[in-house]
Amino acid sequence: MAITKRPKVSDEAATEAFISAAPDGSKTGIADPAPLPRVYEKGIQKGNKRQITLTINPELLRRVDETATKTGQTRAALINLAIFQALEGNVFGR
Structure with a gap:
């Protein structure tokens, strides 16, 4: 997973393609109407992410x-990104 800067283009189609390619991006450009099931309750819900201290x-x-x-x-x-790479790279021997 790579997090990159948003491209500086005025082309709406290219911008939409960039956003849609993100793991949490919508394929249609419109948020999915069905909410995601809540399976992990720690932290404060912020969209499809969790806020922690x-x-x-x-x-x-x-x-x-x-x-x-x-x-x-x-x-x-x-x-x-650092947490993702540590977990996916098996840094902790899982």
Whole structure:
């Protein structure tokens, strides 16, 4: 999974294709009418994601923010990507 910047194009079709290619993007450009089943209740529901509170070392947070700025990502996107890669890359021996 790669999180990339939104392309700077004025072509609506290209923009829609980019958004639709995202894992949570709608194929029609319109949100699905049927809600997703709620199977995991931790955190606060925010659309199709969950908001959590995270405590982090200040130096690590500074490095996260620097990397996010350099790569054009948000802090949340960078943290999501790092967690995803750690879990999918079998970092924890699962």
